[in-house]
Amino acid sequence: DVQLVESGGGLVQxxxxxxxxxxxxxxxxxxxxMHWVRQxxxxxxxxxxxxxxxxxxIGYADSVxxxxxxxxxxxxxxxxxxLNNLRVEDMALYYCAKGSHDYGGHFDxxxxxxxxxxxx
Amino acid sequence: xxxxxxxxxxxxxPGKTVTISCTRSSGSIASNYVQWYQQRPGSSPTIVIYEDxxxxxxxxxxxxxxxxxxxxxxxxxxxxLRTEDEADYHCQSFDTSNYRRVFGGGTKLTxx
Numbered sequence: 001d002v003q004l005v006e007s008g009g010g011l012v013q014x015x016x017x018x019x020x021x022x023x024x025x026x027x028x029x030x031x032x033x034m035h036w037v038r039q040x041x042x043x044x045x046x047x048x049x050x051x052x053x054x055x056x057x058i059g060y061a062d063s064v065x066x067x068x069x070x071x072x073x074x075x076x077x078x079x080x081x082x083l084n085n086l087r088v089e090d091m092a093l094y095y096c097a098k099g100s101h102d103y104g105g106h107f108d109x110x111x112x113x114x115x116x117x118x119x120x
Numbered sequence: 121x122x123x124x125x126x127x128x129x130x131x132x133x134p135g136k137t138v139t140i141s142c143t144r145s146s147g148s149i150a151s152n153y154v155q156w157y158q159q160r161p162g163s164s165p166t167i168v169i170y171e172d173x174x175x176x177x178x179x180x181x182x183x184x185x186x187x188x189x190x191x192x193x194x195x196x197x198x199x200x201l202r203t204e205d206e207a208d209y210h211c212q213s214f215d216t217s218n219y220r221r222v223f224g225g226g227t228k229l230t231x232x
Contacts, residue, residue: 045165057219059219104216106155107167108167108176113164
């Protein structure tokens with residue numbers, strides 16, 4: 001079975017950094033694109049960033065461009081999101097999501113999320 | 121960049137049919153596939169429709185998707201409503217020019 005397990009969330013002060021991880025199992029990780037999606041409790045989903053199977057294509061939402069960095073380690077089956085210069089508005093539950101294809105596709109599996117709280 | 125706009129909430133009775141719309145602000149709705157995700161309270165989203173009108177295995181055929189170029193919108197239709205369908209529904213599409221994905225604001229479906 002496909003499993004995506006996020007970690008690394010927590011409480012951080014504005015302006016500080018955090019690194020989220022997503023451990024993937026149950027599928028051939030380096031065959032698929034991967035994404036991060038966040039959700040403020042009670043609000044809608046916001047796509048944050050995505051990376052193709054070989055890291056050749058990467059995209060970011062305007063709200064995080066220049067502050068967040070996505071990466072993957074295909075040898076270890078891990079997806080990462082480096083969050084720098086965090087703002088109060090970045091506070092959300094961060095989901096790791098598997099793409100259905102190597103480059104594009106939809107999100108066919110989701111993790112349970114890791115919460116990020118930004119507060120002084 | 122474009123936006124996807126959904127109604128904030130809809131409600132309908134068990135056994136009835138409901139349609140949730142997702143309107144694209146610019147560019148053609150037909151130019152990029154639309155997906156629909158169901159999110160029950162306290163749970164992660166799950167895919168119910170992909171590529172405009174395709175149903176993943178395990179999703180009942182009570183769920184269907186379509187697009188309408190005249191209104192530049194996509195729709196999710198759920199027939200034979202059950203109380204278990206009560207959830208938030210999110211539409212999603214692609215902005216392939218810059219490898220971005222776009223979500224609608226989500227629609228809360230109440231079955232009462």
